Amino acid sequence: MIRPSAARLAFTTLLILAGPAPAAPDEPRPRAPEKPKADAHPGPGKPVSFLRDVAPILVRDCIACHNARKSEGKYAMTTFAQLLKGSKSGDGDAIVPGKPDDSNFIDVLLPDAEPRMPYKLDPLATADIELLRKWIAEGAKYDGSSPGEDWAFVLHKTRAVTVPESYPAAVPVTALAFSPDGARIATSGYHEMIFWNVADGTIARRVAGLPERTQTIAISPDGKRLATAGGDPGQYGIVRLWDVEAAGGLRPARDLAEGSDVVFAAAFSPDGKALATAGADRVVRVYEVESGKPLVQSEDHADWIFDVAFSPDGKQLATASRDKTAKVLQVATKESLATFPGHTVPVYAAAFLPDGKTVVSAGEDNAIRAWTVGDEAKQVRQFGGFGGAVFRLRLSPDGKTLAACSADKTVRTFKADTGAPLQTLKGHADWVYSVAFSPDGKTLASGSWDGEVRLWNLADGKPVRTILAAPGFKRAK
Numbered sequence: 001m002i003r004p005s006a007a008r009l010a011f012t013t014l015l016i017l018a019g020p021a022p023a024a025p026d027e028p029r030p031r032a033p034e035k036p037k038a039d040a041h042p043g044p045g046k047p048v049s050f051l052r053d054v055a056p057i058l059v060r061d062c063i064a065c066h067n068a069r070k071s072e073g074k075y076a077m078t079t080f081a082q083l084l085k086g087s088k089s090g091d092g093d094a095i096v097p098g099k100p101d102d103s104n105f106i107d108v109l110l111p112d113a114e115p116r117m118p119y120k121l122d123p124l125a126t127a128d129i130e131l132l133r134k135w136i137a138e139g140a141k142y143d144g145s146s147p148g149e150d151w152a153f154v155l156h157k158t159r160a161v162t163v164p165e166s167y168p169a170a171v172p173v174t175a176l177a178f179s180p181d182g183a184r185i186a187t188s189g190y191h192e193m194i195f196w197n198v199a200d201g202t203i204a205r206r207v208a209g210l211p212e213r214t215q216t217i218a219i220s221p222d223g224k225r226l227a228t229a230g231g232d233p234g235q236y237g238i239v240r241l242w243d244v245e246a247a248g249g250l251r252p253a254r255d256l257a258e259g260s261d262v263v264f265a266a267a268f269s270p271d272g273k274a275l276a277t278a279g280a281d282r283v284v285r286v287y288e289v290e291s292g293k294p295l296v297q298s299e300d301h302a303d304w305i306f307d308v309a310f311s312p313d314g315k316q317l318a319t320a321s322r323d324k325t326a327k328v329l330q331v332a333t334k335e336s337l338a339t340f341p342g343h344t345v346p347v348y349a350a351a352f353l354p355d356g357k358t359v360v361s362a363g364e365d366n367a368i369r370a371w372t373v374g375d376e377a378k379q380v381r382q383f384g385g386f387g388g389a390v391f392r393l394r395l396s397p398d399g400k401t402l403a404a405c406s407a408d409k410t411v412r413t414f415k416a417d418t419g420a421p422l423q424t425l426k427g428h429a430d431w432v433y434s435v436a437f438s439p440d441g442k443t444l445a446s447g448s449w450d451g452e453v454r455l456w457n458l459a460d461g462k463p464v465r466t467i468l469a470a471p472g473f474k475r476a477k
Helices: 004-017 050-061 080-085 126-137 151-158
Strands: 176-178 184-188 192-197 203-208 213-219 225-232 236-244 250-257 263-268 274-279 284-288 294-298 305-310 316-321 326-330 336-340 347-352 358-363 368-372 379-383 390-395 401-406 410-415 421-426 432-437 443-448 452-457 462-468
Touching (some): 151 236, 176 432, 184 213, 184 443, 184 452, 225 263, 225 274, 274 305, 336 358, 336 368, 401 432, 410 443
Parallel strands (some): 213 263, 263 305, 305 347
Antiparallel strands (some): 284 294, 316 347, 347 358, 368 379, 410 421
């Protein structure tokens, strides 16, 4: 049995921090990612660019402790204006353009500073400090659009990322979804989304330009829109809307800036007109799909939100959080209708049942719990039989079957209305992170930590096909 603490680390750390070369199933986890490297410093005589030269240093060593959600010393530097101003409790501005010797920002970076920044990390290289001094001496200019914009988000959108033609290793399949016609399946990749032909497991197309890790792929009810959500932890989060073209192609519609942390979840409303998102910044947001206009913003959880799901009538949202609760939000009023505390451990998944009165949620306690929406959030049943944390819950298109995937390497299906077990699908060699029904409800897809996607025939529970969702990579025999 996988220990709950290990499952928690898997979902809250590995899921978002893992690099493109994951560990073998039996290798100790988690593994911290390598620090991103700052770009090469400008040559002699060349002016220092904030976005090209300075921002990468701040992303690497500063922004994780000085963002919109976490501001050590009351110093947030999410926007350029905040970076210049410094701490609310400090003496004077952090950065004085043209005067590096008068800038507190430089003082705390020096090796003998007390306290010294970055806190509990190695001192900045002398070359980095000298570059920052030069930038301030040149006037501390910002080469973005506005001092009030989230510069880390701008940086990530403008920096080119090379997606390897062939992967050196498999990557965890943290998100997957069937195309509207069921002929292809989309999976998360390394800075890309990959479409695979269901019939033979070959690549249909690769869509680059995404964050390193995509956490959710969602299809609108009418099949005309697709949403991806992801980002880099402690740096930025992004949701991208796509138009699904008649021939099966994709066209980017718009990006929804989500701020300085990763977005875990995105879900379309039943009518397809709204998109709900949530992530590590603890905020639930609802957007108008057609225009991208923000409609709702609610902050009712005390920790990361891993999942969000609309009720059948689109008027309510169910959420699952690391704060050990699942909640229901009234969309129109932003009123919290129910808080379910029954898990007492981090909750990773939540979904409304077709009756609109019952929510199912699951998490680190290895069980699925069904509870009523109301002031008391009363539990009506508990089921599952899992030997590890439950990461995802998905309902079949007809609402009659509930699928769940787990750290115990299984995918299980249940009768949605009673919780009665239907099938236990075994075959994965590692934790299963993602699951999706085909549009006709006859096939189930599941994705695991080791990069495998398995397709299952729900009529008999037998595997149909296994796809290693890592282009060009061949696992050693």
